[in-house]
Amino acid sequence: MNNKIKFKNDFSNTSIIIKKNFTSKYLKLLSNQNRKVFYVIDINVKKLLNIQLNENTNLIYLKCGENIKNINFYQKICEKLLIKNIDRNCILVCIGGGTLGDLCGFVASTILRGIDYKLIPTTLLSQVDSSIGGKNGVNSKYGKNLIGTFYNPSEVIIDVNFLKTLPKREIKSGYVEIIKHALIRDIKFFKWLENNYIKIFNLNTPILEKAIFRSLKIKLWYVQKDSRENLINKNSRAMLNFGHSIGHSLETFYNYKKINHGEAVSIGIVTEAKISNKLGYLSKNDLIKILEHFKKAELKILDKNIYNKKLISIIQKDKKNLHGKLNLVLLKNIGRSFFARNIDIRLVNKIIQNI
Ligand SMILES: NC(=O)c1ccc[n+]([C@@H]2O[C@H](COP(=O)([O-])OP(=O)(O)OC[C@H]3O[C@@H](n4cnc5c(N)ncnc54)[C@H](O)[C@@H]3O)[C@@H](O)[C@H]2O)c1
Ligand SMILES: [Zn+2]
Structure with missing residues:
Protein backbone atom coordinates (compact mmCIF):
# COMPACT_ATOMS: atom_id res chain seq x y z
CA MET A 1 0.00 0.00 0.00
CA LEU A 166 -7.07 2.18 22.87
CA PRO A 167 -10.45 1.29 24.48
CA LYS A 168 -13.09 -0.12 22.08
CA ARG A 169 -15.26 2.91 22.81
CA GLU A 170 -12.55 5.18 21.38
CA ILE A 171 -12.03 2.92 18.33
CA LYS A 172 -15.74 3.31 17.58
CA SER A 173 -15.48 7.05 18.09
CA GLY A 174 -12.77 7.21 15.41
CA TYR A 175 -14.76 4.94 13.13
CA VAL A 176 -17.58 7.51 13.14
CA GLU A 177 -15.31 10.05 11.41
CA ILE A 178 -14.31 7.38 8.86
CA ILE A 179 -17.93 6.63 8.03
CA LYS A 180 -18.62 10.39 7.88
CA HIS A 181 -15.96 10.74 5.17
CA ALA A 182 -17.59 7.94 3.19
CA LEU A 183 -21.08 9.41 3.56
CA ILE A 184 -20.15 12.87 2.34
CA ARG A 185 -18.08 11.85 -0.68
CA ASP A 186 -17.56 8.21 -1.52
CA ILE A 187 -20.29 5.60 -1.86
CA LYS A 188 -17.75 2.93 -2.87
CA PHE A 189 -15.91 3.52 0.39
CA PHE A 190 -19.23 3.26 2.29
CA LYS A 191 -19.92 -0.14 0.69
CA TRP A 192 -16.37 -1.26 1.46
CA LEU A 193 -16.86 -0.21 5.10
CA GLU A 194 -20.13 -2.16 5.28
CA ASN A 195 -18.04 -5.27 4.49
CA ASN A 196 -14.95 -4.42 6.53
CA TYR A 197 -16.01 -2.59 9.69
CA ILE A 198 -15.54 -5.65 11.92
CA LYS A 199 -11.95 -6.02 10.69
CA ILE A 200 -11.37 -2.36 11.51
CA PHE A 201 -12.77 -2.86 15.03
CA ASN A 202 -10.47 -5.91 15.37
CA LEU A 203 -7.46 -3.82 14.28
CA ASN A 204 -6.61 -5.84 11.17
CA THR A 205 -3.57 -3.83 10.04
CA PRO A 206 -3.92 -3.72 6.21
CA ILE A 207 -7.67 -3.02 6.41
CA LEU A 208 -7.20 -0.41 9.12
CA GLU A 209 -4.42 1.34 7.20
CA LYS A 210 -6.51 1.32 4.04
CA ALA A 211 -9.45 2.90 5.90
CA ILE A 212 -7.14 5.55 7.41
CA PHE A 213 -5.53 6.30 4.03
CA ARG A 214 -8.89 6.67 2.23
CA SER A 215 -10.30 8.77 5.04
CA LEU A 216 -7.35 11.16 4.98
CA LYS A 217 -7.53 11.44 1.19
CA ILE A 218 -11.19 12.47 1.37
CA LYS A 219 -10.51 15.05 4.07
CA LEU A 220 -7.53 16.39 2.12
CA TRP A 221 -9.61 16.77 -1.02
CA TYR A 222 -11.77 19.36 0.79
CA VAL A 223 -8.91 20.96 2.71
CA GLN A 224 -6.96 21.60 -0.48
CA LYS A 225 -9.97 23.08 -2.26
CA ASP A 226 -10.98 25.28 0.65
CA SER A 227 -8.30 25.45 3.35
CA ARG A 228 -9.92 28.37 5.22
CA GLU A 229 -13.51 27.19 4.83
CA ASN A 230 -14.55 30.16 2.70
CA LEU A 231 -16.62 28.29 0.11
CA ILE A 232 -20.33 27.84 0.62
CA ASN A 233 -20.98 25.10 -1.94
CA LYS A 234 -20.61 21.31 -2.14
CA ASN A 235 -16.81 21.61 -2.35
CA SER A 236 -16.65 23.54 0.92
CA ARG A 237 -14.52 22.24 3.71
CA ALA A 238 -17.68 22.61 5.77
CA MET A 239 -18.83 19.26 4.30
CA LEU A 240 -16.48 17.69 6.84
CA ASN A 241 -18.82 19.07 9.48
CA PHE A 242 -21.59 16.71 8.46
CA GLY A 243 -23.09 15.43 11.74
CA HIS A 244 -21.22 18.08 13.70
CA SER A 245 -23.86 20.83 13.97
CA ILE A 246 -25.88 18.54 16.18
CA GLY A 247 -22.82 16.63 17.44
CA HIS A 248 -21.04 19.74 18.74
CA SER A 249 -24.28 21.01 20.26
CA LEU A 250 -24.67 17.76 22.21
CA GLU A 251 -21.09 18.01 23.43
CA THR A 252 -21.69 21.59 24.57
CA PHE A 253 -24.99 20.52 26.19
CA TYR A 254 -23.14 17.87 28.21
CA ASN A 255 -20.29 20.27 28.91
CA TYR A 256 -17.86 17.89 27.09
CA LYS A 257 -18.55 15.12 29.61
CA LYS A 258 -20.57 11.88 29.48
CA ILE A 259 -20.38 11.40 25.70
CA ASN A 260 -17.20 11.63 23.65
CA HIS A 261 -16.73 13.46 20.35
CA GLY A 262 -17.33 10.43 18.11
CA GLU A 263 -20.48 9.43 20.00
CA ALA A 264 -21.89 12.94 19.75
CA VAL A 265 -21.08 13.05 16.02
CA SER A 266 -22.59 9.59 15.55
CA ILE A 267 -25.93 10.85 16.92
CA GLY A 268 -25.41 14.01 14.86
CA ILE A 269 -24.89 12.07 11.63
CA VAL A 270 -27.99 9.96 12.14
CA THR A 271 -30.09 13.01 13.05
CA GLU A 272 -28.79 15.10 10.14
CA ALA A 273 -29.39 12.16 7.77
CA LYS A 274 -32.99 12.03 9.05
CA ILE A 275 -33.32 15.80 8.51
CA SER A 276 -31.92 15.29 4.95
CA ASN A 277 -34.66 12.73 4.38
CA LYS A 278 -37.50 14.75 5.93
CA LEU A 279 -36.55 17.82 3.86
CA GLY A 280 -36.84 15.68 0.74
CA TYR A 281 -33.18 15.29 -0.22
CA LEU A 282 -32.09 11.84 0.95
CA SER A 283 -34.14 8.82 -0.14
CA LYS A 284 -35.78 6.53 2.41
CA ASN A 285 -33.71 3.70 0.97
CA ASP A 286 -30.39 5.46 1.61
CA LEU A 287 -31.50 6.53 5.09
CA ILE A 288 -32.33 2.91 5.95
CA LYS A 289 -28.90 1.76 4.70
CA ILE A 290 -27.21 4.32 6.94
CA LEU A 291 -29.33 3.41 9.97
CA GLU A 292 -28.75 -0.31 9.43
CA HIS A 293 -25.01 0.16 9.28
CA PHE A 294 -24.95 2.29 12.44
CA LYS A 295 -27.07 -0.32 14.26
CA LYS A 296 -24.96 -3.28 13.08
CA ALA A 297 -21.75 -1.50 14.07
CA GLU A 298 -23.38 -0.62 17.42
CA LEU A 299 -22.77 3.09 17.06
CA LYS A 300 -24.84 5.58 19.05
CA ILE A 301 -27.93 6.72 17.17
CA LEU A 302 -30.02 8.57 19.75
CA ASP A 303 -29.72 10.55 22.94
CA LYS A 304 -32.70 11.49 25.11
CA ASN A 305 -31.55 15.11 25.26
CA ILE A 306 -31.91 15.50 21.52
CA TYR A 307 -35.45 16.68 22.41
CA ASN A 308 -34.27 19.18 25.02
CA LYS A 309 -35.19 22.82 24.27
CA LYS A 310 -31.72 23.97 25.31
CA LEU A 311 -30.19 21.88 22.53
CA ILE A 312 -31.94 23.73 19.70
CA SER A 313 -30.80 27.06 21.12
CA ILE A 314 -27.21 25.75 21.15
CA ILE A 315 -27.60 24.50 17.54
CA GLN A 316 -28.63 28.03 16.53
CA LYS A 317 -25.31 29.43 17.78
CA ASP A 318 -23.27 27.29 15.33
CA LYS A 319 -20.51 29.19 13.47
CA LYS A 320 -22.10 28.26 10.12
CA ASN A 321 -25.39 30.06 10.83
CA LEU A 322 -26.26 33.55 9.70
CA HIS A 323 -29.22 35.87 10.43
CA GLY A 324 -31.12 33.37 12.59
CA LYS A 325 -31.43 30.81 9.80
CA LEU A 326 -29.69 27.45 9.96
CA ASN A 327 -26.96 26.40 7.55
CA LEU A 328 -26.56 22.64 7.65
CA VAL A 329 -24.51 20.11 5.71
CA LEU A 330 -27.00 17.54 4.44
CA LEU A 331 -26.95 14.48 2.19
CA LYS A 332 -28.51 14.07 -1.25
CA ASN A 333 -27.33 10.47 -1.50
CA ILE A 334 -24.85 8.28 0.28
CA GLY A 335 -21.57 9.78 -0.97
CA ARG A 336 -23.04 13.16 -1.96
CA SER A 337 -23.30 16.04 0.49
CA PHE A 338 -24.25 19.67 0.01
CA PHE A 339 -24.66 22.93 1.88
CA ALA A 340 -28.32 23.54 2.76
CA ARG A 341 -28.70 27.23 3.53
CA ASN A 342 -31.33 29.37 5.27
CA ILE A 343 -33.30 26.51 6.74
CA ASP A 344 -36.07 27.55 9.06
CA ILE A 345 -35.04 26.74 12.62
CA ARG A 346 -38.66 25.92 13.59
CA LEU A 347 -38.85 23.32 10.83
CA VAL A 348 -35.64 21.64 12.00
CA ASN A 349 -36.90 21.72 15.58
CA LYS A 350 -40.15 20.08 14.50
CA ILE A 351 -38.25 17.32 12.67
CA ILE A 352 -35.99 16.73 15.68
CA GLN A 353 -39.01 16.54 18.05
CA ASN A 354 -40.47 13.77 15.90
CA ILE A 355 -37.34 11.66 15.51
N1 LIG B 1 -8.61 19.72 14.50
C1 LIG B 1 -9.48 19.00 13.83
O1 LIG B 1 -9.57 19.09 12.60
C2 LIG B 1 -10.33 18.00 14.56
C3 LIG B 1 -11.07 17.06 13.84
C4 LIG B 1 -11.80 16.12 14.55
C5 LIG B 1 -11.80 16.14 15.94
N2 LIG B 1 -11.07 17.08 16.60
C6 LIG B 1 -11.03 17.12 18.07
O2 LIG B 1 -10.42 15.93 18.55
C7 LIG B 1 -10.86 15.73 19.89
C8 LIG B 1 -11.16 14.28 20.13
O3 LIG B 1 -9.99 13.53 19.94
P1 LIG B 1 -9.85 12.04 20.50
O4 LIG B 1 -11.07 11.29 20.18
O5 LIG B 1 -8.55 11.54 20.04
O6 LIG B 1 -9.91 12.24 22.10
P2 LIG B 1 -8.82 12.32 23.26
O7 LIG B 1 -7.63 13.07 22.86
O8 LIG B 1 -9.56 12.80 24.47
O9 LIG B 1 -8.44 10.80 23.49
C9 LIG B 1 -9.39 9.91 24.02
C10 LIG B 1 -8.82 9.13 25.22
O10 LIG B 1 -7.91 8.15 24.73
C11 LIG B 1 -6.67 8.24 25.46
N3 LIG B 1 -5.66 7.73 24.56
C12 LIG B 1 -5.05 8.37 23.52
N4 LIG B 1 -4.28 7.49 22.81
C13 LIG B 1 -4.38 6.30 23.44
C14 LIG B 1 -3.86 5.01 23.19
N5 LIG B 1 -3.10 4.78 22.12
N6 LIG B 1 -4.15 4.01 24.05
C15 LIG B 1 -4.97 4.24 25.12
N7 LIG B 1 -5.54 5.40 25.38
C16 LIG B 1 -5.24 6.44 24.56
C17 LIG B 1 -6.60 9.69 25.84
O11 LIG B 1 -5.74 9.87 26.95
C18 LIG B 1 -8.05 9.99 26.20
O12 LIG B 1 -8.35 9.55 27.48
C19 LIG B 1 -12.06 16.62 20.10
O13 LIG B 1 -11.70 17.70 20.94
C20 LIG B 1 -12.38 17.14 18.71
O14 LIG B 1 -12.94 18.43 18.71
C21 LIG B 1 -10.34 18.00 15.94
ZN1 LIG C 1 -15.27 15.43 14.33
Missing part, protein backbone atom coordinates in the same frame (compact mmCIF):
# COMPACT_ATOMS: atom_id res chain seq x y z
CA ASN A 2 1.13 3.54 -0.73
CA ASN A 3 1.72 4.79 2.77
CA LYS A 4 2.89 8.32 2.13
CA ILE A 5 0.87 11.45 1.47
CA LYS A 6 2.55 14.78 0.79
CA PHE A 7 0.75 18.06 0.35
CA LYS A 8 1.29 21.79 0.24
CA ASN A 9 -0.36 24.12 2.74
CA ASP A 10 -0.68 27.91 2.70
CA PHE A 11 2.89 28.48 3.86
CA SER A 12 4.46 25.04 4.24
CA ASN A 13 4.49 21.37 3.28
CA THR A 14 3.26 18.37 5.22
CA SER A 15 4.29 14.71 4.90
CA ILE A 16 2.12 11.99 6.33
CA ILE A 17 3.59 8.54 6.83
CA ILE A 18 1.30 5.62 7.65
CA LYS A 19 3.55 2.88 8.98
CA LYS A 20 3.05 0.38 11.79
CA ASN A 21 5.78 0.27 14.47
CA PHE A 22 7.60 3.24 12.91
CA THR A 23 7.44 5.54 15.96
CA SER A 24 10.61 4.36 17.77
CA LYS A 25 12.70 4.76 14.64
CA TYR A 26 11.21 8.18 13.94
CA LEU A 27 11.85 9.41 17.49
CA LYS A 28 15.46 8.25 17.20
CA LEU A 29 15.81 10.29 14.00
CA LEU A 30 14.46 13.35 15.80
CA SER A 31 16.86 12.91 18.73
CA ASN A 32 19.81 12.88 16.37
CA GLN A 33 18.99 16.22 14.72
CA ASN A 34 20.96 18.35 17.12
CA ARG A 35 17.94 20.55 17.77
CA LYS A 36 16.09 20.94 21.05
CA VAL A 37 12.95 18.79 20.96
CA PHE A 38 9.97 19.39 23.25
CA TYR A 39 7.66 16.38 23.50
CA VAL A 40 4.15 16.85 24.83
CA ILE A 41 2.83 13.37 25.56
CA ASP A 42 -0.51 11.90 26.55
CA ILE A 43 0.13 10.00 29.78
CA ASN A 44 -1.94 7.10 28.40
CA VAL A 45 0.65 6.32 25.71
CA LYS A 46 3.76 6.79 27.86
CA LYS A 47 4.30 3.04 28.26
CA LEU A 48 4.27 2.51 24.49
CA LEU A 49 7.14 4.94 23.89
CA ASN A 50 10.85 4.58 23.94
CA ILE A 51 12.36 8.06 23.85
CA GLN A 52 16.12 8.34 24.06
CA LEU A 53 16.97 11.08 26.50
CA ASN A 54 19.78 13.51 25.83
CA GLU A 55 20.53 17.16 26.63
CA ASN A 56 18.14 18.26 23.86
CA THR A 57 15.13 16.28 25.09
CA ASN A 58 12.34 17.89 27.10
CA LEU A 59 9.30 15.89 28.16
CA ILE A 60 5.90 17.15 29.25
CA TYR A 61 3.19 14.63 30.19
CA LEU A 62 -0.51 15.43 30.33
CA LYS A 63 -3.62 13.48 31.24
CA CYS A 64 -5.71 14.09 28.14
CA GLY A 65 -9.37 14.63 27.42
CA GLU A 66 -11.66 17.47 26.39
CA ASN A 67 -10.91 19.27 29.69
CA ILE A 68 -7.33 20.10 28.57
CA LYS A 69 -8.62 22.07 25.58
CA ASN A 70 -8.80 25.36 27.42
CA ILE A 71 -6.84 28.54 27.78
CA ASN A 72 -5.39 27.53 31.18
CA PHE A 73 -3.69 24.42 29.81
CA TYR A 74 -2.56 26.45 26.79
CA GLN A 75 -0.87 28.93 29.10
CA LYS A 76 0.66 26.19 31.29
CA ILE A 77 2.31 24.48 28.31
CA CYS A 78 3.57 27.77 26.84
CA GLU A 79 5.13 28.68 30.17
CA LYS A 80 6.76 25.24 30.49
CA LEU A 81 8.33 25.78 27.06
CA LEU A 82 9.38 29.35 27.77
CA ILE A 83 11.00 28.53 31.10
CA LYS A 84 13.20 26.04 29.20
CA ASN A 85 14.22 28.80 26.78
CA ILE A 86 12.47 27.48 23.71
CA ASP A 87 13.71 29.21 20.54
CA ARG A 88 12.62 29.28 16.90
CA ASN A 89 14.93 26.41 15.96
CA CYS A 90 13.23 24.01 18.39
CA ILE A 91 10.74 21.30 17.49
CA LEU A 92 7.44 20.66 19.27
CA VAL A 93 6.29 17.04 19.04
CA CYS A 94 2.79 16.10 20.12
CA ILE A 95 2.09 12.43 20.88
CA GLY A 96 -1.50 11.79 21.83
CA GLY A 97 -5.15 11.98 20.85
CA GLY A 98 -7.11 14.74 19.14
CA THR A 99 -7.54 16.85 22.27
CA LEU A 100 -3.79 17.04 22.79
CA GLY A 101 -3.24 17.63 19.06
CA ASP A 102 -5.69 20.55 19.03
CA LEU A 103 -4.04 22.09 22.09
CA CYS A 104 -0.44 21.54 20.90
CA GLY A 105 -1.18 22.80 17.38
CA PHE A 106 -2.41 26.04 18.93
CA VAL A 107 0.70 26.24 21.11
CA ALA A 108 3.03 25.46 18.16
CA SER A 109 1.40 28.11 15.98
CA THR A 110 1.53 30.90 18.54
CA ILE A 111 4.64 30.34 20.65
CA LEU A 112 7.34 32.65 19.26
CA ARG A 113 4.82 33.19 16.41
CA GLY A 114 5.18 29.59 15.23
CA ILE A 115 7.75 26.82 15.51
CA ASP A 116 8.32 23.50 13.73
CA TYR A 117 5.59 21.06 14.72
CA LYS A 118 5.40 17.25 14.39
CA LEU A 119 2.33 15.23 15.22
CA ILE A 120 2.00 11.58 16.22
CA PRO A 121 -1.73 10.92 16.66
CA THR A 122 -2.49 7.96 18.92
CA THR A 123 -6.27 7.55 18.73
CA LEU A 124 -8.14 6.32 15.66
CA LEU A 125 -10.09 9.57 15.57
CA SER A 126 -6.97 11.68 15.49
CA GLN A 127 -5.33 9.39 12.91
CA VAL A 128 -8.23 9.64 10.46
CA ASP A 129 -9.31 13.19 11.03
CA SER A 130 -7.82 15.76 13.38
CA SER A 131 -4.19 15.08 12.38
CA ILE A 132 -4.66 16.91 9.08
CA GLY A 133 -6.31 20.09 7.94
CA GLY A 134 -4.43 22.46 10.20
CA LYS A 135 -7.31 23.36 12.51
CA ASN A 136 -6.38 23.61 16.16
CA GLY A 137 -7.64 25.37 19.22
CA VAL A 138 -9.34 25.34 22.57
CA ASN A 139 -12.91 25.47 23.82
CA SER A 140 -14.61 28.31 25.64
CA LYS A 141 -17.69 28.34 27.83
CA TYR A 142 -19.47 29.76 24.76
CA GLY A 143 -18.73 26.69 22.65
CA LYS A 144 -16.23 24.28 21.18
CA ASN A 145 -13.07 25.20 19.27
CA LEU A 146 -13.89 28.91 19.34
CA ILE A 147 -10.29 30.03 19.94
CA GLY A 148 -7.60 28.74 17.58
CA THR A 149 -5.62 29.08 14.39
CA PHE A 150 -4.84 27.24 11.16
CA TYR A 151 -1.36 25.71 11.39
CA ASN A 152 0.06 22.51 9.93
CA PRO A 153 2.60 20.07 11.29
CA SER A 154 5.54 19.45 8.96
CA GLU A 155 5.25 15.71 9.61
CA VAL A 156 2.47 13.41 10.75
CA ILE A 157 3.33 9.84 11.74
CA ILE A 158 0.43 7.41 11.80
CA ASP A 159 1.35 4.23 13.62
CA VAL A 160 -1.57 1.85 14.19
CA ASN A 161 0.42 0.02 16.85
CA PHE A 162 -0.81 2.68 19.31
CA LEU A 163 -4.37 1.51 18.82
CA LYS A 164 -3.81 -1.81 20.58
CA THR A 165 -4.26 -0.10 23.97
